Amino acid sequence: xxxxxxxxxxxxxxxxxxxxxxxxxxxxxxxxxxxxxxxxxxxxxxxxxxxxxxxxxxxxxxxxxxxxxxxxxxxxxxxxxxxxxxxxxxxxxxxxxxxxxxxxxxxxxxxxxxxxxxxxxxxxxxxxxxxxxxxxxxxxxxxxxxxxxxxxxxxxxxxxxxxxxxxxxxxxxxxxxxxxxxxxxxxxxxxxxxxxxxxxxxxxxxxxxxxx
Numbered sequence: 327x328x329x330x331x332x333x334x335x336x337x338x339x340x341x342x343x344x345x346x347x348x349x350x351x352x353x354x355x356x357x358x359x360x361x362x363x364x365x366x367x368x369x370x371x372x373x374x375x376x377x378x379x380x381x382x383x384x385x386x387x388x389x390x391x392x393x394x395x396x397x398x399x400x401x402x403x404x405x406x407x408x409x410x411x412x413x414x415x416x417x418x419x420x421x422x423x424x425x426x427x428x429x430x431x432x433x434x435x436x437x438x439x440x441x442x443x444x445x446x447x448x449x450x451x452x453x454x455x456x457x458x459x460x461x462x463x464x465x466x467x468x469x470x471x472x473x474x475x476x477x478x479x480x481x482x483x484x485x486x487x488x489x490x491x492x493x494x495x496x497x498x499x500x501x502x503x504x505x506x507x508x509x510x511x512x513x514x515x516x517x518x519x520x521x522x523x524x525x526x527x528x529x530x531x532x533x534x535x536x537x538x
Contacts, residue, residue, distance in 0.1 A: 341379045341389075344369055349390050349430050356433060359383065384445045388454060391438040394431045398424050399461045406468035414529055417469075418522050421488075425518065432492045439489070475533045483532075484525055491521050 347369040351360045362383050366373040380386040401420050406412060425431060442451045462478055469476040495501070495517050 344376055344379055345390050345393055348386055352430050384441045385450060387434060388438050388446060391434050392454060394428055395458060399465050402465050403468045406472060412472035414526055418525060422518055435489055436493060473533055480532050483528060487524050492517060
C-alpha cells in the first residue's frame with residue numbers, strides 16, 4: 327500500500343525518487359520519452375501521485391534537467407570557494423567528471439531546450455529560466471575569485487559549445503554512415519576531448535587581457 331507523503335521532507339524525497347526513476351528509464355530506453363504511467367509503475371506509485379509533483383512528463387524531464395544543472399553548478403561553486411586557486415584545467419576536470427557521472431545530461435538538456443519553447447507552459451518555463459539565471463550568477467561570482475574576467479556571457483558560450491558539439495557528434499545511424507563514407511572525421515568519436523580543446527580555447531581567449 328502506498329504511503330502518502332505529508333511533510334516537506336518526505337515530499338522532497340518522493341519528488342527526488344520520481345526524478346531518479348524517470349532518469350533511469352531514460353538511460354534504459356533512450357530512444358523514447360517515457361510517459362507518466364511508465365514512470366509511476368517503475369517508481370511503485372499511482373499515476374495520480376506523480377501528477378501531484380509534475381503536471382506533465384515534459385515538466386518532469388525539465389525537473390531532471392534542472393537537477394543536473396544544480397549539481398554541476400554546486401560542484402563548480404564548491405571548488406571555487408576553496409584553495410588553492412583554480413586553473414582552467416581544474417575547471418574542465420570538474421566538467422568532464424560531471425558528464426561521466428551523469429550520462430543523461432546531454433540528451434535530456436537537448437530535449438528540454440525544445441520542450442521549453444513548445445510544450446512547457448510559459449510561466450513554468452520562465453520560472454525555470456529565472457532559477458537557472460540566479461544559480462548562474464552565483465557561479466560566475468564564485469569563479470571571479472579565480473578568473474576575474476569570467477562573465478555570464480562566457481558561461482553561456484561554454485554551454486552552447488557543450489550542447490552544440492554533442493548534437494553534431496552524438497552517435498546515430500546517420501553519423502555511422504557518414505564516417506563509413508568519409509563524410510565525418512574519425513576523430514569525432516572523442517566528444518570529450520574535442521569539447522575540452524574547444525572550451526579551453528574559448529576560455530583562454532576570453533581571459534587574456536586585450537592589448538591596445
